[in-house]
Structure formats: C-alpha cells, structure tokens
Amino acid sequence: MEDKTLYTLIIFSENVAGLLNQITSVFTRRQINIESLNVSASSIEGLHRYTITCFCDEATIHKMVGQIEKKIGVVRAQFFVSDDIFIQETALFKLSTQKMLEHREISKIIRIHSAKIVEVNPTYAIVTKGGMTEEILSLFHTLMQWDCVLQYVRSGAIAITKNKRELLDEYLAERKERYEA
Amino acid sequence: MTRTKISGAEILMRSLVAEGVKTLFGYPGGAIMPVFDALYDYSDRLHHILVRHEQGAVHAAEGFARVSGEVGVCLVTSGPGATNTVTGIADAMLDSTPIVVIAGQVGAQMLGSDAFQECDIVNVTQPISKWAYQIRSAEDITRAVSLAFHIARSGRPGPVVLDFTRNAQVETAEYVPKKVGFQRGYEAVPPTKPGSIEAAAEMINAAKKPLVLIGQGVELGEAQKEVRQLIEKADMPAGCTLLGLSALPTNHPLNMGMLGMHGSLASNVKTQECDLLIAIGMRFDDRITGKISTYARQAKKIHFDIDPSEINKNIAVDLAVLGDCKKTVSAVTALVKENNHQAWRDSFNEYKDKEQRLVIEPEVFPKEGPVKMGEVIERVATQSHEKAIVVTDVGQNQMLSARYSRFTEKRSIVTSGGMGTMGFGLPAAIGATFGRPDRTVCLFVGDGGLQMTIEELGTIMEQQCPVKVVLLNNNYLGNVRQWQELFFDRRYSFTHMLSPDYGKIAEAYRIPYTLVTEREQLDNAIAQMLSAKGPYLLEVAVMEEDNVLPMCCPGDDVDDMLLEIK
Numbered sequence: 001m002e003d004k005t006l007y008t009l010i011i012f013s014e015n016v017a018g019l020l021n022q023i024t025s026v027f028t029r030r031q032i033n034i035e036s037l038n039v040s041a042s043s044i045e046g047l048h049r050y051t052i053t054c055f056c057d058e059a060t061i062h063k064m065v066g067q068i069e070k071k072i073g074v075v076r077a078q079f080f081v082s083d084d085i086f087i088q089e090t091a092l093f094k095l096s097t098q099k100m101l102e103h104r105e106i107s108k109i110i111r112i113h114s115a116k117i118v119e120v121n122p123t124y125a126i127v128t129k130g131g132m133t134e135e136i137l138s139l140f141h142t143l144m145q146w147d148c149v150l151q152y153v154r155s156g157a158i159a160i161t162k163n164k165r166e167l168l169d170e171y172l173a174e175r176k177e178r179y180e181a
Numbered sequence: 182m183t184r185t186k187i188s189g190a191e192i193l194m195r196s197l198v199a200e201g202v203k204t205l206f207g208y209p210g211g212a213i214m215p216v217f218d219a220l221y222d223y224s225d226r227l228h229h230i231l232v233r234h235e236q237g238a239v240h241a242a243e244g245f246a247r248v249s250g251e252v253g254v255c256l257v258t259s260g261p262g263a264t265n266t267v268t269g270i271a272d273a274m275l276d277s278t279p280i281v282v283i284a285g286q287v288g289a290q291m292l293g294s295d296a297f298q299e300c301d302i303v304n305v306t307q308p309i310s311k312w313a314y315q316i317r318s319a320e321d322i323t324r325a326v327s328l329a330f331h332i333a334r335s336g337r338p339g340p341v342v343l344d345f346t347r348n349a350q351v352e353t354a355e356y357v358p359k360k361v362g363f364q365r366g367y368e369a370v371p372p373t374k375p376g377s378i379e380a381a382a383e384m385i386n387a388a389k390k391p392l393v394l395i396g397q398g399v400e401l402g403e404a405q406k407e408v409r410q411l412i413e414k415a416d417m418p419a420g421c422t423l424l425g426l427s428a429l430p431t432n433h434p435l436n437m438g439m440l441g442m443h444g445s446l447a448s449n450v451k452t453q454e455c456d457l458l459i460a461i462g463m464r465f466d467d468r469i470t471g472k473i474s475t476y477a478r479q480a481k482k483i484h485f486d487i488d489p490s491e492i493n494k495n496i497a498v499d500l501a502v503l504g505d506c507k508k509t510v511s512a513v514t515a516l517v518k519e520n521n522h523q524a525w526r527d528s529f530n531e532y533k534d535k536e537q538r539l540v541i542e543p544e545v546f547p548k549e550g551p552v553k554m555g556e557v558i559e560r561v562a563t564q565s566h567e568k569a570i571v572v573t574d575v576g577q578n579q580m581l582s583a584r585y586s587r588f589t590e591k592r593s594i595v596t597s598g599g600m601g602t603m604g605f606g607l608p609a610a611i612g613a614t615f616g617r618p619d620r621t622v623c624l625f626v627g628d629g630g631l632q633m634t635i636e637e638l639g640t641i642m643e644q645q646c647p648v649k650v651v652l653l654n655n656n657y658l659g660n661v662r663q664w665q666e667l668f669f670d671r672r673y674s675f676t677h678m679l680s681p682d683y684g685k686i687a688e689a690y691r692i693p694y695t696l697v698t699e700r701e702q703l704d705n706a707i708a709q710m711l712s713a714k715g716p717y718l719l720e721v722a723v724m725e726e727d728n729v730l731p732m733c734c735p736g737d738d739v740d741d742m743l744l745e746i747k
C-alpha cells in the first residue's frame with residue numbers, strides 16, 4: 001500500500017441509466033477497489049452526485065478522473081485528498097433494549113461518541129452515528145464488547161469540498177458561454 | 182396545424198437523410214425489419230449496401246468514414262446481428278473512427294425477458310464505444326439520432342451504438358427535427374489553456390533538436406496544412422504514426438518516416454536524441470514508444486490533443502496544448518520564428534542510409550529469390566503514382582504496406598491500428614470505394630486475414646466495388662510466425678496455413694484474377710490490375726519466411742532496433 005493515498009472523487013453526471021456502470025468500469029479496468037460509493041441527486045436539477053473513495057497513486061487518480069470525465073453524460077469529475085474536503089459516513093446500529101437496561105454503560109458510550117438514539121421500543125433501540133470511518137468503527141468495537149449489537153450498517157462516504165462555494169454552477173455557466181461563443 | 186404521424190422507422194429514415202447520410206452498410210433481420218421496410222421507400226436517397234456478415238458492415242462503415250471524413254453508418258438486427266458488430270465497434274473506438282451502428286432490439290415491453298434474439302447490446306458495447314443508447318419510443322428518435330451523429334463526429338470521433346427497440350420502429354409520432362444544443366455531459370472540444378500557445382512557441386523557438394510526431398489527430402482535425410506550415414517554418418523533422426502516415430506527404434523533405442516498432446530507424450533513434458518532442462494528435466501507444474520508462478527521457482515534451490484524458494496517460498509531458506489542432510497549431514505557427522536546423526536534420530541521414538542498405542534494399546529491390554512483400558507494395562505505389570488509397574489488413578502485409586507505400590494525398594491509409602483486427606481489410610476497402618469513388622483503392626491483405634472476412638467478396642461481386650485486392654500470400658500467419666522465429670525458438674505452432682485455390686474463388690465470384698509467382702510478371706500484373714475497371718484480385722506468392730524489419734522488440738528501448746536476423 002506504500003505511496004497510495006485515499007482519494008475522494010466527486011462526480012456530477014446526468015441522471016441516465018448505465019452511467020454508474022461506466023464510471024465503476026474505469027476503476028475495475030485498472031484493478032482499483034472502490035472503498036465506498038454514494039450516489040444521489042445533487043443540488044442541481046437532473047444531475048446526480050457521486051462520492052467515491054479509493055486508494056491509489058497520484059498518477060492513477062489523474063488518469064481515472066480524466067477517463068471518467070470523458071464519458072458522455074458525466075458533467076464533471078474531480079478528486080480530493082482528505083485535507084480538501086469534509087467527509088462523513090453514517091452508521092445505523094440496532095441495539096438490544098434489554099442489554100441496554102442491564103448495562104447502563106451502553107447509554108454512556110453512545111453519548112460519549114456523540115451518537116443519537118432515534119428510536120426505542122421494548123426489544124431494540126436504533127442509534128445513528130455520523131463521522132469518519134475510524135470514529136464509527138471505534139463506537140462499533142466498543143459496543144461489540146457489551147454484546148448488544150443486533151444489526152449494524154455503515155454508509156458510503158459523502159463529502160463536501162472546503163472551498164467557498166459549489167463551483168459546478170460556475171463551471172457549467174463557463175462551459176455554456178464557450179459553447180455559445 | 183396538425184402534423185401527420187409517421188412510423189418510427191420512417192422517422193429514422195428522415196433523420197438519417199437530415200444528417201447527410203447517403204450510404205449505409207447493413208444486414209436485415211427480425212428486430213430491424215420495420216426499418217428495412219421503410220428503407221425500401223428511401224432507396225433513392227439512402228444507398229444501402231448489403232454485406233455478407235455484420236462484421237463486414239461495420240468495417241465497411243469504418244473504411245467509408247476514414248477516407249471521407251463523414252460518419253459511417255451500419256444497420257443490423259438485434260442479438261447476433263448486433264454482436265457481430267462488436268469487433269468493429271471496438272476497432273473504431275481505439276482508432277477514433279466516427280461510425281453509428283443502428284441495431285434492432287426486441288420490443289421495450291419484452292426487454293429483460295431473454296426474448297428471441299434479445300441481447301443487451303448497450304451494456305455489451307458501453308465500454309467499447311463513445312456512446313451507446315437505447316431508443317425506446319418513436320418520440321425519442323430524432324433527438325437520439327442527431328445526438329448520436331454529433332457525438333460520433335465531434336471532438337475526438339468514435340463509434341456510437343443506437344439500440345432501437347422494435348416498438349419504437351412501428352409506433353408513430355410526428356417528425357420534428359431536433360438540433361443538438363448545449364450538452365452538460367459532453368464537451369466536444371476542451372478549451373485551450375491561456376498561455377499554452379505562447380509557451381509552446383517559446384519551447385519550439387528554444388529547441389535545437391526538435392522532433393514532431395504526427396498522429397491521426399492531424400487527419401481527423403483536417404490540420405494537414407497547418408502542421409506542414411509549422412514544421413516548415415520552424416524547420417523541424419517529423420515522424421508519423423501508422424494512422425498518421427498520410428497526414429504529411431511521404432516525400433516531404435522533413436518526413437523522417439514512420440514511428441515505432443517497425444518504423445524508420447532514423448525517427449526512432451532521433452526520438453532518443455531530440456531535445457524537444459512535439460506530439461500532435463497522437464496517443465503514445467506502446468507500439469510507438471517501446472519501453473515507456475526510457476522513452477525520450479532527455480527531451481522536453483509538448484502534447485497537442487483534443488482529448489484531455491490522453492495527456493500524461495502514457496507519457497508525462499511538460500506542456501499540454503488542448504483543443505482543436507487545426508486552430509492551436511496555426512496559432513503556435515504564428516508565434517514561432519523561422520528557423521534552420523540543418524545540422525540536426527542532416528544527422529538523420531546516417532540512419533536513413535543504414536536502413537536503406539540493410540533493410541530496404543533487400544526487401545524492396547531484391548535481385549533474386551522469391552518475390553518479397555515489400556517490392557510488391559513499392560511497385561503498386563509507383564504504378565498508382567502514389568495517389569491510391571491504401572487499405573491494409575493486419576500482419577506483415579500491414580507493416581510492410583505502411584513502410585513502403587508512399588502518400589501524396591491526405592486520408593489515404595486505412596488500417597486497423599489500435600485493435601490490429603485481422604479481417605478488417607477487405608470490408609474496409611469496400612467502404613473506402615463508397616467513401617471516395619473518385620480514387621483508386623488498393624488493399625494489401627495476407628492469406629490469413631483474407632480468409633477471415635472472405636465472404637465480403639460477395640459484396641464486391643454484387644456491387645462491383647472497384648477494390649484492387651493484392652493478396653500477399655506467404656502461406657503463413659506471417660506476423661505470428663516472425664515472433665515465433667524470434668522469441669519462441671522457431672517453434673511454428675499453428676502458424677502454417679493452407680489456402681484454398683484463390684483463382685477458383687475469384688472465378689466463382691466472377692472477379693478477375695492473376696497469380697504472380699515470378700518477379701518478372703509483377704509489373705505487368707499490377708498494371709493490368711490498376712487499369713481494370715472494377716474489382717480485381719491479384720495474388721502474389723511471396724517469400725514464405727520473410728521478416729518485417731527493422732524491429733523494436735518488445736521491452737526494448739525505441740532506438741534499439743533489430744536490422745538483420747542472422
């Protein structure tokens with residue numbers, strides 16, 4: 001894994017069938033594993049926003065972003081290192097209510113980790129936790145020690161860039177200007 | 182005002198006419214029958230060439246596109262018809278050839294049910310096409326077709342697949358022509374970065390030993406004249422890639438020959454000596470660079486390209502000039518100073534002479550022994566006054582055609598570069614005769630490659646396509662045999678190949694035929710072939726175990742070329 005960095009790609013694309021497949025194929029062709037992937041509607045109408053994280057070297061990420069951006073329907077693809085972005089994952093835990101009642105420490109752990117109980121009933125409680133992978137894993141491992149976890153799921157990462165504004169609007173406006181010129 | 186509704190199949194016909202299509206290559210079948218039915222009424226405007234295999238249709242469309250600069254169109258049925266075009270689509274992708282493949286598909290309501298002749302061709306072709314799209318309703322046809330042609334021909338051209346469901350062919354809709362507007366998801370030509378033109382001119386002005394690499398992008402971008410003006414003004418020697426061979430006349434004093442594995446010794450040696458490498462519309466394929474890690478390390482590098490993803494893909498460069506090379510190259514030319522690099526230019530001569538003596542003389546001007554491929558190709562070049570379109574298949578015949586053909590006109594070499602698709606030649610030559618009916622089309626093909634798509638002789642017979650087929654028969658899969666000789670201890674594993682009696686085959690297809698076995702017969706036979714009106718098959722029995730030289734062997738530095746095999 002030496003000289004490999006965790007990169008986060010933020011991609012905007014038209015909402016058309018088959019694009020996800022084409023984007024992931026850029027990774028598989030180069031035998032790069034996708035660490036996490038999230039796709040959902042973006043703030044711009046009709047455009048989807050992808051957040052993809054992967055480990056690779058700098059030369060490779062440059063090439064992959066170029067090849068992704070080239071796909072018809074992809075509006076923009078950019079990559080970031082952790083310092084340039086604010087990145088988060090969400091985890092859901094289903095915990096045994098009985099165990100929580102038996103061991104008061106469990107609630108304390110939840111609080112210490114800034115997790116939130118969103119639902120409780122006699123059999124289980126649902127806890128959500130947002131944060132970086134390590135924070136979520138730390139909560140998970142701690143809870144596991146109390147043998148109270150019934151289900152656990154962690155989402156792919158989503159990320160927001162740290163520069164001032166969302167630049168896609170501007171980028172599209174520039175492109176349109178060039179097109180009309 | 183109410184417009185009349187017409188069938189989707191007819192909307193397709195009108196859309197094709199609106200795109201300027203006049204010729205299509207195809208083969209009918211169940212899922213495309215409504216379109217073929219509509220075609221019946223449009224045969225005065227749309228000339229459909231019935232091929233003998235869909236692979237033939239797609240290669241013909243490629244050949245058509247390569248020589249004419251227009252989009253080649255191919256019309257096939259679903260399932261096996263569509264999958265038979267896959268090789269050609271991948272070929273067009275690697276060689277940036279603008280084609281549109283329209284394939285029938287089962288009705289939208291049946292998609293996903295493994296219906297008869299259903300194949301998910303969009304998913305099959307997505308990784309090997311510029312764009313693949315399924316048309317599922319008649320209303321969507323005009324938009325999809327205009328977008329397909331726009332994508333195929335603009336920017337870096339490439340193949341587009343339209344998967345046309347049967348219901349969309351038979352449903353009716355109004356024909357409302359659509360123009361392609363601004364596309365958020367596609368920018369054909371990237372903007373040229375401010376300052377890059379000036380920086381390129383500065384680097385060229387400062388160079389003492391510049392070398393220009395001319396790729397097919399120069400042909401695709403119609404920048405032949407602009408590139409010529411640049412190299413003449415700055416006095417810079419140039420080498421051409423296989424696909425860029427006719428972008429600069431072969432006999433231009435600054436043309437130092439083909440680059441790469443079987444290219445000229447001088448251009449490859451000088452790649453490792455130049456102080457500035459100027460790549461225009463080429464992609465540093467491994468057949469050009471040889472060993473990547475040692476390639477032109479001493480040189481600064483400028484890369485002109487329309488495709489940003491090509492920059493730094495294989496070879497890291499110091500400066501990228503993005504954009505349409507017709508514009509960027511002429512902008513740079515305006516800023517470069519007139520120069521004279523005579524000493525640098527003259528330094529190529531030593532290597533030219535060496536190659537002439539050790540490689541060219543024995544291959545092209547042998548005094549005795551069996552006929553050689555190189556001499557056949559050279560004689561055809563001479564007798565066609567260097568004006569013919571040269572189509573090649575793949576193998577030794579291809580490399581020697583590239584080495585010994587001479588070009589005076591642009592868009593004159595049609596060959597499968599990136600894919601190296603055997604069987605490309607014959608159908609591509611058919612397409613070329615429709616793309617440029619005013620020009621002579623010569624095909625050089627091996628015994629292996631001819632037999633891969635030999636069924637297209639049927640198309641030639643029916644259409645009387647004036648393809649001058651030169652079959653260079655060495656009774657071997659020669660190129661592979663050469664590698665076995667060099668790298669596998671002469672163990673000729675399945676490379677000897679028995680041929681049919683080509684004379685009888687030609688006769689069966691009613692195509693005039695001559696067999697040449699002796700050097701003395703060659704000139705007359707070529708003259709006869711070139712003066713014949715229609716198609717012709719000239720078979721030349723060439724030396725069986727000949728080798729293409731020089732050769733930069735895999736893994737070697739590009740200037741480390743094998744000149745002789747002892």
Ligand SMILES: Cc1ncc(C[n+]2csc(CCOP(=O)(O)OP(=O)(O)O)c2C)c(N)n1
Pocket residue numbers: 574575576577578579600601602603604626627628629630631653655657658659660661
């Ligand atoms: C479709 C396909 N199959 C296999 C190959 C591998 N291949 C490259 S050259 C060659 C031999 C070609 O033989 P022939 O057509 O007789 O041409 P020659 O080299 O003898 O001139 C082969 C098998 C290929 N390029 N394409």
Ligand SMILES: [Mg+2]
Pocket residue numbers: 627628629653654655656657658659
């Ligand atoms: Mg052969």
